[in-house]
Amino acid sequence: MTGLRHQRPLVVLIFLVAVAALAGAVWRYGYLQALEQLARRAEGDLALASDRLSTELQVYQELAVLLTDHPMLDGLDDPARRDEAQAHLLAVADKTAALDVAYADLTGRILVSANGLTAGDVSDAAYFRRALQGALGSDHGLRAPLDRRAYYYAAPSFDAAGQVRGAVVVVADVASIELAWPGNAPAVFFTDANGEVFITNRFELLFWTRPASGVGLVPPDGPAPEFRAAQTGGHEIWNIRWGPYVPTRALHLQRHLPIVGLTGEILVNAAPARRLAGLQASAVAAICLAFGAMLFLATERRRTLAQANAVLESRVAKRTRALSEANAQLRQEISERKEAEAALKRAQADLVQAGKLGALGQMSAGISHELNQPLMAIRSFAENGTQYLARGRSDKVGDNLTRIADLAHRMGRIIRNLRAFARQESEEVRQVDIVAILDSAIELTGARMRQDAVTVAFARPDRPIWVRGGDVRLGQVFVNLLTNAADAMQGRDDKRIEIALNGDGPLRVIIRDNGPGIDVPDKVFEPFYSTKEVGASEGMGLGLSISYGIVQSFGGDIRGENGPQGGAVFTVQLEPWQAEQAA
Ligand SMILES: Nc1ncnc2c1ncn2[C@@H]1O[C@H](COP(=O)(O)OP(=O)(O)OP(=O)(O)O)[C@@H](O)[C@H]1O
Ligand SMILES: [Mg+2]
Numbered sequence: 001m002t003g004l005r006h007q008r009p010l011v012v013l014i015f016l017v018a019v020a021a022l023a024g025a026v027w028r029y030g031y032l033q034a035l036e037q038l039a040r041r042a043e044g045d046l047a048l049a050s051d052r053l054s055t056e057l058q059v060y061q062e063l064a065v066l067l068t069d070h071p072m073l074d075g076l077d078d079p080a081r082r083d084e085a086q087a088h089l090l091a092v093a094d095k096t097a098a099l100d101v102a103y104a105d106l107t108g109r110i111l112v113s114a115n116g117l118t119a120g121d122v123s124d125a126a127y128f129r130r131a132l133q134g135a136l137g138s139d140h141g142l143r144a145p146l147d148r149r150a151y152y153y154a155a156p157s158f159d160a161a162g163q164v165r166g167a168v169v170v171v172a173d174v175a176s177i178e179l180a181w182p183g184n185a186p187a188v189f190f191t192d193a194n195g196e197v198f199i200t201n202r203f204e205l206l207f208w209t210r211p212a213s214g215v216g217l218v219p220p221d222g223p224a225p226e227f228r229a230a231q232t233g234g235h236e237i238w239n240i241r242w243g244p245y246v247p248t249r250a251l252h253l254q255r256h257l258p259i260v261g262l263t264g265e266i267l268v269n270a271a272p273a274r275r276l277a278g279l280q281a282s283a284v285a286a287i288c289l290a291f292g293a294m295l296f297l298a299t300e301r302r303r304t305l306a307q308a309n310a311v312l313e314s315r316v317a318k319r320t321r322a323l324s325e326a327n328a329q330l331r332q333e334i335s336e337r338k339e340a341e342a343a344l345k346r347a348q349a350d351l352v353q354a355g356k357l358g359a360l361g362q363m364s365a366g367i368s369h370e371l372n373q374p375l376m377a378i379r380s381f382a383e384n385g386t387q388y389l390a391r392g393r394s395d396k397v398g399d400n401l402t403r404i405a406d407l408a409h410r411m412g413r414i415i416r417n418l419r420a421f422a423r424q425e426s427e428e429v430r431q432v433d434i435v436a437i438l439d440s441a442i443e444l445t446g447a448r449m450r451q452d453a454v455t456v457a458f459a460r461p462d463r464p465i466w467v468r469g470g471d472v473r474l475g476q477v478f479v480n481l482l483t484n485a486a487d488a489m490q491g492r493d494d495k496r497i498e499i500a501l502n503g504d505g506p507l508r509v510i511i512r513d514n515g516p517g518i519d520v521p522d523k524v525f526e527p528f529y530s531t532k533e534v535g536a537s538e539g540m541g542l543g544l545s546i547s548y549g550i551v552q553s554f555g556g557d558i559r560g561e562n563g564p565q566g567g568a569v570f571t572v573q574l575e576p577w578q579a580e581q582a583a
Contacts, residue, residue: 012296019288027281032233034273035251039235042186042253042268049181049188050257050264053199056177057151057260061136063096064155064170073103073157073166076111089114099150099171103157104128106166117146118169127154131167138261140174140198149174149198151260174199186269187246190262198262204242237270247271348549353424355546356476359483360422366447370414374407381407417444421479425472429554431577432471433464434507438499440471441478445486454486454495466577467507469554474574477550477558480543481511481570487532487539488515488568506556509572517562524560 067073072085089101093114102113108123122128130137131154139152151172159165181188181201189200197205211227228239229252236252247269254265385400417440442449442456449456482497489495492515500510523529525548530541544560551558556574563569 015292019285019292022288023281023285026284027277030277030280031273032235034276035233035235035270038251038268038270038273039253042251042266043255045186045268046188046253046255046264046266049185049201049266050190050255052181053177053190053262053264054257054259056180057172059096060098060151060170060172061138061153061155063092063098063101064153064168065136067092067101067103067168067170068155068157073168076103082112085112086114097173097176099146099148099173100169101171102169104154104167104169106132106164110169111166118171119143119145122154122169125152125154127152128167128169130154131156132164134164137167140192140261146171187250187267188264189267190257190260190264192262202242202246204246238267240267249274349424351542352473352476352546352550355480355540355542356421358540359476359479359543360418362483363444363448363479366451367414367418367444369451370447371411374411378404378407413443420472421475423472425470427470429468430470431466432469432474434467434469434474434501434509434574435461435464437469437471437474438478438509441475441482442499444475444479445482448483448486449497452486452490452495454489454497456482456497456499458499459501461501465501465507467554467574468577469556469574473550474554477547477572478509478511480547481572484543484570485511485513485515485568488517489513503573505576507574507576509574510569511572512563512567512569514565514567517566518560518568521561525558 067089070088072081072088075081076085085103089103089112092098093101098114100113100115100117102110102118104110104122108121108125108128110118110120110122125137125139127137127139134156136156137152137154140150141152142149143152151174153170153172154167155170156164157166157168178199178201183201185201187200187202187205189197189202189205191210192198195209197208200206226239226241230237230239238250238252239248240246240250241248247267249270250267251270251273252265252267254263256263381400381404385397385404388394388396388400420440421444438458439460442458445456448454485497486495489497494514496514498510498512500512502508502510518524519531520529525544526541527545528541529545530539532539532541544558548558551572551574554574556572558573559571561569561571
């Protein structure tokens with residue numbers, strides 16, 4: 001693109017040169033065509049002028065021939081006959097506009113002459129000598145005593161014996177012939193054997209001789225005209241400065257006229273041919289330039305468009321790059337976010353476990369008491385049994401053994417619950433029985449409740465109620481709720497916790513106590529919010545926030561508020577397990 005822009009002046013220059021060359025070629029072709037037409041017309045004009053001259057001169061030639069037999073030429077020794085003959089010849093000369101008509105005898109002496117303009121003796125004249133030989137003599141020139149351009153004819157006159165006795169001489173006036181020619185015809189001139197212009201319709205050309213080259217011969221009056229001849233496409237073009245009546249640049253044609261012994265030549269103005277060719281060349285050049293200008297404009301326009309396009313494309317590419325960068329960054333952020341989420345989940349799981357272990361720690365004293373008590377009972381039942389066995393009271397022994405079995409069974413249940421509570425749950429969400437979960441939570445906290453004389457009233461339905469969740473984590477939630485309630489009621493006389501289940505759609509577990517109620521209900525789910533003193537039953541302030549996270553992860557909800565008759569009311573809402581979810 002840039003290269004092209006730099007080359008533009010060169011391209012324009014080449015185009016202009018090409019247009020100039022084409023215009024030149026068209027000019028030359030048009031010029032030659034026009035010259036061809038001009039030459040054809042000029043040939044016609046020259047032929048016409050030559051024929052006219054020949055015909056006019058032929059009149060005088062025939063006149064000379066006709067007069068040779070005339071009877072007036074007989075007996076011219078007689079002066080009276082001579083006068084008669086002179087009158088006759090004068091009449092003939094007047095009628096034919098001849099300069100002179102005369103008769104010469106064998107010696108060349110003029111015996112009789114119409115106007116007396118012929119020299120007294122023509123014996124030296126070539127035309128006369130030719131006539132003496134019995135042929136028709138002719139000549140032209142400026143001769144004394146005439147001193148006018150004249151054309152001479154001499155016809156032999158024969159005597160009765162057939163011998164030449166003399167010659168009739170007819171002198172024709174060239175100027176009068178020229179005068180009869182039309183004035184507006186192209187410049188025509190007739191040159192003799194020497195190349196000198198003898199007859200012409202342009203006075204300026206008279207007696208001019210065409211030079212070999214360069215400056216012409218000096219005409220009798222006036223400076224030498226500049227003359228150059230050149231060939232153009234088979235035509236001869238003359239460059240000649242000869243005043244307003246002779247074209248400066250002219251097409252030159254010539255034609256030999258043997259009858260009159262002259263060469264007819266014509267000069268036709270070549271300027272119209274040049275003008276026509278110029279017009280054609282300018283038209284072609286104008287069309288080419290207009291076309292070129294249009295092409296140039298179109299190219300410029302296309303170039304501008306292409307430039308705009310390139311700018312646009314580069315912008316789009318830049319934007320796309322920026323977008324892909326942003327996209328990559330976003331992906332990076334997403335993956336970081338995912339990593340953080342996974343880390344958070346791990347942390348949460350760790351926290352759940354930690355909270356669970358914390359609760360276990362708190363419960364450990366009660367649990368060991370809970371296990372110790374049946375162990376002590378088993379021991380005393382066993383000792384009693386031994387004594388009954390010694391006494392032979394087998395019925396009492398059986399009784400004791402049954403009790404021992406019950407106690408062992410109870411201990412096993414406590415241990416199983418503990419193990420289940422401490423377990424780390426791997427499965428996210430599954431079908432669990434909320435009634436069984438509440439049973440085990442009550443059992444786990446049983447020792448503590450008994451120790452603090454807390455009554456736990458559970459309106460237990462007889463059938464399982466299936467919800468979405470995990471039994472270990474939900475157990476952790478309820479253990480914390482029950483423990484919190486027991487903590488809150490410490491130091492009170494009547495300690496009571498009520499557990500109820502209700503709800504048709506989502507299931508709600510409501511745990512209510514008759515403690516002092518929650519200090520700041522909005523803050524209880526915040527991590528590390530605790531009103532419990534640091535000490536034996538110290539709180540981390542994590543139990544409820546962990547419970548919140550657990551319930552939320554099952555798609556449920558947990559709320560804490562104060563009841564209308566005092567005491568705290570915690571509601572855990574859970575999604576019921578739908579049959580199709582199991583599929
Ligand atoms: N039943 C309730 N009655 C009154 N206040 C309660 C009750 N349950 C919880 N609270 C208040 O909410 C706070 C937060 O309880 P949470 O279970 O989160 O922490 P904690 O019991 O103090 O410590 P942790 O459970 O970590 O051992 C408690 O310190 C208490 O002030
Ligand atoms: Mg707690």
